[in-house]
Amino acid sequence: MTESAFTVVDLGGTTLRIGRYDDATGVVSAVRRVPTAGLAQxxxxxxxxxxxxxxxxxxxxAADAVERHGSAALGVAFAGPVTADGRVLAAPTVWGGGGAPLPLRQLLEDRLGLPVVVVNDLTAAVWRYVVDPDQQPFCLITVSSGIGCKVYRRGEVLLxxxxxxGELGHWTCDPAPDAPLCDCGGRGHLGGIASGRGVLAAARRAAQADPGGYARSALARPAPDPxxxxxxxxxxxxxxxxxxATAVLRGAVAHLASAVTAVFTSIGVRRYILMGGFALALGQHYVRxxxxxxxxxxxFGLDPAEIRRMVVLGAPDDDHGLVGAGRLLAARGAGRTAVSAA
Ligand SMILES: [Zn+2]
Structure with a gap:
């Protein structure tokens, strides 16, 4: 049994991943994936x-993995909003709408008998990019089928x-009554407009407005029907x-840029790390x-060179939740002292 191993979980709507985090190296290994026993199943x-x-x-x-890993603690990155004491408030992708708040951290500690941390998956991902608690504040933005964000500052994720x-995806950036619908049912939300899904919808609207332009574009070859x-x-x-395609993307990205300028002008964060399948697939094209x-x-207050340095790409893999959960446990001294709920 080593004090420096943690068991880490990334619990999403379709897949539950569980692995071993080595505190000494910061590396996750022995990752197992199973379908989540929720709505998808x-x-x-x-x-x-x-x-x-x-x-x-x-x-x-987790009980099986903790034994195999010789773990001192368990960290869970969960796909839904979580309170500071590890209560899951909602999990639309895991168990659908409704359901009472679930004290997941307490339930797991009672069953497993070791310290447990449960945080939102994007909050966990933030910790992957924390190398020094006093480092420059940053905002992690995920752009995939939806949009989310979290701000890190001086040892904590601001929630x-x-x-x-952390819900910029549900910020209303288009107040028009016929603005695109968001997954949440709201209209004109950033996530309904600038997410991967939102951009595809925008491309289809652009094709309807300019069928000739679409037919001449590189989009028409794989998809003659938008x-x-x-x-x-x-x-x-x-x-x-x-x-x-680039013009369509630019129209969507303009809304995200507007959101970033609001975050910057309100709290002065100057570093934005992009993750999520859609942003990472577009890579430097998206950053540019x-x-x-x-x-x-x-x-306001920054020159063009400073503005260009604001946005960077995150690690090009899908391990953010697992690595981040491990880093978070390490940052809280899991295995050495009691795990703080703060
Ligand atoms: Zn929404």
């Missing part, structure tokens, strides 16, 4: 019945104790320099467009 089952299924699955897998915050356009085809067209839109809007 049991469609139509109410949240109240899915919650115990997910908890049973997680605690059984309300009830889990509010309804069949998918994310890989869109990404490939932008990467190939296609003007039609966002930088150009930020320059166009301006960031």
């Amino acid at each position: 049991h469609p139509g089952v109410p949240a109240a019945d899915l919650q115990p299924k997910v908890v049973d699955q997680l605690s059984a897998l 309300d104790a009830e889990g509010h915050g 309804a069949r356009l998918d994310s890989p085809a869109f990404v490939a067209a932008v990467r190939a320099g296609d003007r039609f 467009l966002l930088g150009e839109e930020l320059e166009r809007l301006g960031c």
Whole structure:
């Protein structure tokens, strides 16, 4: 048994991943993936019945892994808002809408008998980029099928104790009554407009408005019918320099840039790390467009060179939650002292 190993979990709507985090090296190994025993496996089952299924699955897998890993603590990155004391407030992708708040940290500590930390998955991901607690503040932004964000500053991720915050994806950036719909049911939210899904919808609207332009674009080759356009085809067209696709993307990115300038002007954060499948697939093309839109809007008090340095890409893999959960446990001194809930 070594004091420097933790068991880390990334619990998403479709997949539960569990692995061993080595505190000495910061590396995650022995990762196992299983389908999450939630809505994706049991469609139509109410949240109240899915919650115990997910908890049973997680605690059984964790008990086994803790033993195998010789772990001193368990860290869970969870796909939903979580309070500071580890209560899951909602998990639409895991057990659907509804369901009472679930004291997941307490349940797991009672069953496993070791310190447990449960945090939102993006909050966990933030910790991957914390090398020194006093480092420059930064904002982690994920752009995939939705958009999320979290701000790190001086040893903490800035959130309300009830889990509010980090939801730029549900910021209303287009107040028009017919603005695009968000997954949450709201209209004109950033996540409905600038996420991967939002950009595809924008491409289809652009194709309707300019069928000739679409037909001449690189998008029309893989998808002559815009309804069949998918994310890989869109990404490939932008990467190939296609003007039609790039213009669509720029329109969406402008809204994200507007959100970034609001974060910057309100709290002065000057470093933005991009993650999420859509942003990472577009890579430097995405960073460049966002930088150009930020320059166009301006960031009060910064010169253009400073603005261009604001946005960087995160690590090009899917291990953010696992590595981050391990780093968070290490930062809280898990295995050496009691794990703080703060
Ligand atoms: Zn929304």
